[in-house]
Every structure is written in C-alpha cells, then in structure tokens.
Amino acid sequence: MTEQSRLLKKISAYKFSAWELHIFLDTHPDNCEAAKKLERTRKMVAELTAQYEAKYGPIAETNEQTSRWAWITGPWPWENGTEEDDD
C-alpha cells in the first residue's frame, strides 16, 4: 500500500461519501445537517486532491491545481522504473 495508493483510496472514500450525501439530499432537500456534512466532505476531497496533485501530478485530466497538460511530465503508465534502459 504505497503512499500514493493510500491517498487515492482516501480520496475515493470521501468522494463516495459525498455522493451518498448528495443522493440523500435529493430526497431530503431541507436537511441542513446533511447539507453541511456534504459541504465539509467536498472541502476534504478538494484538499486531498490538491495534496495528491502536489506530489503525483494531475489526478484527472481537468483539475484546477495543475495545468491541463501537466501529465506529460509524469511517468508513462508502463514506465514503472524497473527497466534498465530507463532514460
């Protein structure tokens, strides 16, 4: 469980939680508690994503923290640093 995958798991956990609250609010629009919780969860997702992107580059193709083409600086998926002729 590398640091990167741990952070990714955390981000998807909070995204899942945000989605659950979102669906709950569909049927309970007047519930302020759930709305506040959703707001906090969304902030958490943004914060974790920013953290992730600072270390590992863009998490998706469209994010504010990184430029649209920041992915070119990162390694290609098949480059996991094990081959000898890595440039």
Added chain:
Amino acid sequence: MYEEMMEGQSCKITEIITPLPANPVVAMAYVPYQKYGEVYAAEKGLETGTIFPELDKPFLGAGRGAK
C-alpha cells in the same frame, strides 16, 4: 422550526415527516422515510457500500437453504 439558509438552500424544516404517513391506506406499500442520524466514516462507508448504518445490510447467506 428554524429558518436557516445554506448557499441558497433553505434549511427550514417545513414539517416533521414521520417514517410512515399518519393514516396509511390499506393494501398500499410504504417505504419508511429515512431519518438523518449517524453516518459511517468515509473509508468504512466505502468498504460497506453505504455511509448510512440503517442501509448497511450485508447478505450473510444464512438461513435454511444456504449451506
């Protein structure tokens, strides 16, 4: 009842909704209205598949048929 606005969303609890309607009609099916109570922590929610404890119903395969 209190009036509270959150980003344009009125949080006025209009009226207290009971899980089942006041006078349920015979031969009609009802799903009890979900109350907002406790929620699981994010990572636990991701594993169980929901953040609402009341919806966390894992299939345990117990019972007569299943061995």
